[in-house]
Amino acid sequence: MLQLIQLRWLAVSGQLLTIGVVHFGFGITLPLGTMALVLAVLVLLNLVSHFWLRRQAEVSSSALFLALTFDVAALTAQLYLSGGPTNPFISLYLLQVTLAAVLLDVRRAWVLVAITSACVLGLTLQYRPLELPSHLADDLFRLHLQGLLVCFILDAALLVVFVTRINGNLRARDANLAHMRQQAAEADHIVRMGLLASGAAHELGTPLSTVSVILGDWRRMEALRSMPDLLQEIDEMQVAVERCKAIVSGILLSAGEARGEAPVVTLANTFLRELVEDWRITRPAATVTWDSSLDRDLEIIADRALKQVLFNVLDNAYECSGLPIRLSAFQQDANLVLEVSDKGPGFAPDMLAEFGKPYRSSKGRTGGGLGLFLVVNVVRKLGGSVTARNRPEGGATVTLTLPLAALAIEGSAGHAA
CATH class of the missing domain: 3.30.565.10 (Histidine kinase-like ATPase, C-terminal domain)
Known part of the structure; x- marks a missing residue:
């Protein structure tokens, strides 16, 4: 949507420049009031789009389709007021179709193709002819070729700039989706490891308790009290067993199986x-x-x-x-x-x-x-x-x-x- 808003600002600037050159430079009379009203609507649409985009978490395909349809309607109105199909800038419809093919799903893209085709057909049937001054009437074909050249350069430059940016956005989105899938896979791996650790902790609890009891019995045996070195080793083993029991308790607590105690x-x-x-x-x-x-x-x-x-x-x-x-x-x-x-x-x-x-x-x-x-x-x-x-x-x-x-x-x- 941001790319479309930027494109619309360029369209407003380009149309202002073109209207000024044609009307004041070439002396071709244009309905300036009506064409200025179309430009004002585009500016208002851009301002509303900026405000809407700040409040919107994501942009749907329907919103993009609606924005492109408004652009097609504005282009159709300007072409109707400036010669219809005889205006070389009629090929700017291809820019809208290309953007639709890149941004929209297949169904909406074909709907926009149908809309632009209907607009072109309507312009061939009804439009406001240009009133050329006498000194340009004999050189109409050369002017048309010059307009086609300018339109081609404009189309090519805008397509490269905006399609490249849009493709960059799409690649960034795909990379983000791949990163999210990787995180989901890692989370699944964590869950499986947690289940394994929790099961192992349950299984280890009983033998560790048994070893702790046996070590306590050994500590109290008369025959071992005369062996201080062995008693020291028994104490070390007892510490190690208690450490293992604490680890097992920590695993079970982290697995959510010992939440009865209040947080410390x-x-x-x-x-x-x-x-x-x-x-x-x-x-x-x-x-x-x-x-x-x-x-x-x-x-x-x-x-x-x-x-x-x-x-x-x-x-x-x-x-x-x-x-x-x-x-x-x-x-x-x-x-x-x-x-x-x-x-x-x-x-x-x-x-x-x-x-x-x-x-x-x-x-x-x-x-x-x-x-x-x-x-x-x-x-x-x-x-x-x-x-x-x-x-x-x-x-x-x-x-x-x-x-x-x-x-x-x-x-x-x-x-x-």
Whole structure:
């Protein structure tokens, strides 16, 4: 529709110029009042179209058909007032037909062909002849050829410019549809993985509880109390089992199977500090530091999904580099920004190009890359985004941008629903 509005402005300007040249330059008498009224209607139509387009989310094929029909009617009126079929600009109908073929569905395009054909037929039967001055009467054929040349150049230029723009819009639409289909496929992949993880969590719950009971019994056995090394290993095993049970509970909670408890509100800095401490327990050999410039009173929901997302990013940074990791948090406008930086080798160019795609991993493992794939999709569900870049001084930075509204009580409740 914007292309049609721009074309209409050009049509108004071109008609003003042509009418001025013909009437005042060549001395050919034209009904200036009536032709000016047609131009005024086109200007009014453009202004209404601009106002309507601002309030409209999308433009239907019927609206485009109606706009093209108005343009055909205006062209027919101007041609009727200026010589009808003898006017060389009658070939401008082909521009309208071409636009209809590009923009409209087949049925409406053929209807517009029928309308333009009827207009041309009507002009051959009824029109206002041009009143040529005597000094042009003998040179009418040459003037007609000059008009045809100007009309051809105008037709060709407008077709190239506007059809190229329209095709660009159509390609952008197709690319957007392909991107949406890709997101839908990834969401389906997430659902299938979630069902698998939820089923596995249910299956693991019973054996983990059994192992925990057995370890507790071993801890109380008289024969093992004299073996401090073995008791220490039993304690470590108990911690590992409890960690596995917590992961299983987190999976079930994220799957929506343990929503009975009220959402926990905490300070953002407290959430991040506890998160880093919990991650250090699972990675005792890792070195991680964190800094925050967030408001000390900033409150968020202690979302388990967000915690798991950050665990995945930290795990990926540690496994890729094994070097010190830094977590930074700050507020940017209405967003919470979290940056995880490492001093490792960084991302390969092909990894950056397909960041967050499943099964794209630099770790050389089958099924690798799912961690970052889940990170990108969970953050996207929260209304945020994830980006990655290589640092000039070495290493990489993964940036998570999350709208604070999604981490508030109302936002999290809506997300859970």
